[in-house]
Every structure is written in C-alpha cells, then in structure tokens.
Amino acid sequence: MTPQLQQAIKLLQLSTLELQQEIQEALDSNLMLEVAEEGEEDHNSPPTNNSEALDKIDNSEREGLQTEAIPEDLPVDSAWDDVYENIQTSSSNYQESDREYEVSDNAGESLQDHLRWQMQLTPFSDTDLLIADAIIDAINDDGFLGTEIEEIYESLKDELDIEFDEVEAVLHRVQNFDPPGVAARNVRESLLLQLNQLLIESPERDLAIVLIQEHFELLANRDFSQLMRRLNIDEERLKLIVQTIQSLNPRPGSQITSSKPEYIVPDVFVKKIKGRWRVELNPDAAPKIRINSHYASLVKSVNSSEDTNYLKNHLQEARWFIKSLTSRNETLLKVATCIVERQRAFLEYGEEAMKALVLHDIAEAVEMHESTISRVTTKKYMHTPRGIYELKYFFSSHVSTSDGGECSATAIRALIKKLIAAENASKPLSDSKIADILTDQGINVARRTVAKYREALAIPPSNERKRLT
Numbered sequence: 001m002t003p004q005l006q007q008a009i010k011l012l013q014l015s016t017l018e019l020q021q022e023i024q025e026a027l028d029s030n031l032m033l034e035v036a037e038e039g040e041e042d043h044n045s046p047p048t049n050n051s052e053a054l055d056k057i058d059n060s061e062r063e064g065l066q067t068e069a070i071p072e073d074l075p076v077d078s079a080w081d082d083v084y085e086n087i088q089t090s091s092s093n094y095q096e097s098d099r100e101y102e103v104s105d106n107a108g109e110s111l112q113d114h115l116r117w118q119m120q121l122t123p124f125s126d127t128d129l130l131i132a133d134a135i136i137d138a139i140n141d142d143g144f145l146g147t148e149i150e151e152i153y154e155s156l157k158d159e160l161d162i163e164f165d166e167v168e169a170v171l172h173r174v175q176n177f178d179p180p181g182v183a184a185r186n187v188r189e190s191l192l193l194q195l196n197q198l199l200i201e202s203p204e205r206d207l208a209i210v211l212i213q214e215h216f217e218l219l220a221n222r223d224f225s226q227l228m229r230r231l232n233i234d235e236e237r238l239k240l241i242v243q244t245i246q247s248l249n250p251r252p253g254s255q256i257t258s259s260k261p262e263y264i265v266p267d268v269f270v271k272k273i274k275g276r277w278r279v280e281l282n283p284d285a286a287p288k289i290r291i292n293s294h295y296a297s298l299v300k301s302v303n304s305s306e307d308t309n310y311l312k313n314h315l316q317e318a319r320w321f322i323k324s325l326t327s328r329n330e331t332l333l334k335v336a337t338c339i340v341e342r343q344r345a346f347l348e349y350g351e352e353a354m355k356a357l358v359l360h361d362i363a364e365a366v367e368m369h370e371s372t373i374s375r376v377t378t379k380k381y382m383h384t385p386r387g388i389y390e391l392k393y394f395f396s397s398h399v400s401t402s403d404g405g406e407c408s409a410t411a412i413r414a415l416i417k418k419l420i421a422a423e424n425a426s427k428p429l430s431d432s433k434i435a436d437i438l439t440d441q442g443i444n445v446a447r448r449t450v451a452k453y454r455e456a457l458a459i460p461p462s463n464e465r466k467r468l469t
Helices: 003-013 016-029 051-056 111-121 126-137 149-160 164-174 187-196 203-214 216-220 224-231 235-246 293-297 305-342 344-349 359-366 370-376 409-421 431-440 447-456
Strands: 033-035 268-273 276-281 289-291 381-384 387-390 398-400 406-408
Touching: 003 016, 003 305, 003 370, 016 033, 016 289, 016 305, 033 305, 111 126, 126 149, 126 164, 149 164, 187 203, 187 235, 203 216, 203 224, 203 235, 216 224, 224 235, 268 305, 276 305, 289 305, 293 305, 305 344, 305 359, 305 370, 305 381, 359 370, 398 409, 406 409, 409 431, 409 447, 431 447
Parallel strands: 268 381
Antiparallel strands: 033 289, 268 276, 381 387, 398 406
C-alpha cells in the first residue's frame, strides 16, 4: 500500500476524538495547513449532508451513493490490522465554547481518597491510624473489604505489636465512615450497617434488621410466604419491609468513582424534516482545514531549491491529508445514509421494528468490501431522535418467522423486554413461556435463545424477578 492509502485507511478507522487529535497534529506539523475561519467558504471541505440520496435509493439504483473522490483502491480488503494494529485513543483539544464535549483531565476522587480524608478527621492513635490505612487499602471499588480481617492482622501484628481485637475495633470505626455500608465483609453486613445508620427509626427498619440477620437466605430466594410465617406479619407489612431493604445500596462503593466521564461526540445527525429523513455529518466534529494560500504561493517565488522542495513536500502532504479526510467523510456519510434507508422503520417505530441487517448488505449497496464497512462503523456514532447509537448497533442477526420472513435479534430483545415489563410481578414469565408467546406471534425462537437475549439485557431469571404486589 502507498503511504497515501495507508493514511486514508488510518483516518477511516479513527473515532471522532481520535480524528480531532490527528488533525491537530497535522496542523502543528504542516505549515501548509490552516483552520478555515467560521463563515469563510472552504472549497476543501467535504459534503456534510446527503438528504436527497435517501429519496433516490432503492434496491436497483445506487447512483447517489457513488463518489469519485474516494480512492479506487480504498475499498479493497487491505491488511488493515497489519498496517495499523493499535490506534491509541487520545483526548482532543477543545475550544472554550465546546463545553458540552469537554473531557476533564481531572479524575474524580477515589473511594480510598474519600475514606482517608475521613480517617484524617477521626481521632485515631498513631497505631490505629496505621491499622485504618491498611483496612482502607483492602477495600475494593464496590466498598467491600477484599481481604480477610485475619490476614490484615497477620500482616501488621509483628510490626505494630497489636492484638486481633484492636484491628477489629478499628474496622468497626471505619465501617461508620461515609458511604454507609462501606468496609463490610459481605452484602448482609453492609445492609445491616446501612440500616443501623438510618436516622429514622421505624418498626419496618427494626423488622428489616431482624429479617437480614435471621432470614437472609429466605429473602435472597424470595420465599415471601415463609418470611410472612417466620415474622408473623401480613403481606402488606412485608412489602414495606422489603421496600426499606431495596432502598439500600448493595454496592456502597459505587457511589464514589474515580473514573473519568466519557463523552460521545456524534459523527452523524439524523432528523426528520418535512416527512423526509435527513442525514448530515456533524459539522462541529472536527475543525475545517484548508491549504494556506500564502505559503502555497511561496512555492514558485522562493529562490533556494532546498526551500522549494521543503514547501512542495509540505504542500503535497497537505493535499493528501485533505483528500484522505474528504474520502473518510464521504465514505462515512454514504454508509450512514444507506443504514438509515434500511432502518427507517426503527427510526419511525422503535426497536421492535428493527430490521435484520448484516455488513454484507451495506457493503453490496455501497460497493465496498465488508472489512471497510466494519471499520467505518466502529466507534462512529449516529444521533437520532431516539438517542445516540454506534453505527454497529444497526447490524444484527435474524430469526425466521412463520410466514417465511425475518425478525432481527434487536427486535426480539425489545419484545422480550416489553413482555417482562408488562408481566405480573408475583408470577413472572419463564423463558419457556416467553418463547411460547413469541412463537404465537410468528417468531420461531427457542427457550435457550430467549435466555441468551434476556441475559444480554441484564434481566434476571423469573425466580429472581418475583416481587410482592
């Protein structure tokens, strides 16, 4: 592959944030490139919309999708991974006005930092301070003690000359830190800590403590009938107790996170205007660049051959960079346009109307190789009236229907989610029952498939969904 084709392929793979960084690096290294001022006409800018194409596309005519500016050898199945095996993700430089896309360099406070701050405010002795620090080190991101207290004692006893009771006493003090339930050794202990720290005392709270201390396994198994008999209460009272427990956080450490916020900048906007779906590239996704006319004019005026070659090389690199960038945008635009044309039903009616679609369908429509479609739809996002989706979201396998048609996996997952949302909470639907309902609707799906899709939706099985009504 030529260096120019390698550059075109590289830009095609980049996400919006990576592309912004690549453009900034090109601007810093090539004096022939400059940012086009807002409002100025830029002849080097690629097209940003393809609204008319959607009205011309059909299965037999794809003239609106052809673009001569794209290199002829770009659609070939080149060894992508051999050329650019790992493209490092990097944050981009943003203007002050682009606050909605800004990624902060400052990570949030970690759980350990939060606990150590409280430790410094607590009147510990020097020895207890070292014990507390060791305990905080052993707390995982969920807020639980990830190391046995006996192991912590064994690691400190020789150095500090302490007894096991001292370590346990410090642990109890750390367990009173914020967030409530932190430093617990298991979920049961965490829930009890949270209940004991509730400022409002009530009969439900007291019974909730008894329930967790003595009947936790029955609660985990949702054996509500047995719980009512053991606690000698009616269903309404048990419902209030369970609601009290459900208000607690089973992962107290999740309230505090040190991870950086992740922002998604859409590459494509899709909106309906006067009854027609319009597809546009995000004009703010990357700065508009052009050839600097002043430096370009110096190529013919400088006397030194060395300076002339220097300027010519930069000018050639700048032209290829702009051409590669234009090629990337045109490819992205026509692939997004084709996806929208195929998935109009989803845009109109939602996930249940999603059609089965594979890479080959789009590759055939735009006359490119599947590998090209795979790369151009990875880490690229489409902003629609229904939300922001990665382009790959619109591709899914299919299941046969009784009338000989196809139903996409996305549509089936949406149907399963809808059925479960409408089920009787006291008698939730089993996977077999859901499969039977879908079969009655003409969708031939096995129980195992239902279970797989349900798990993909992070929905627990029927025995764990059972609730008091």
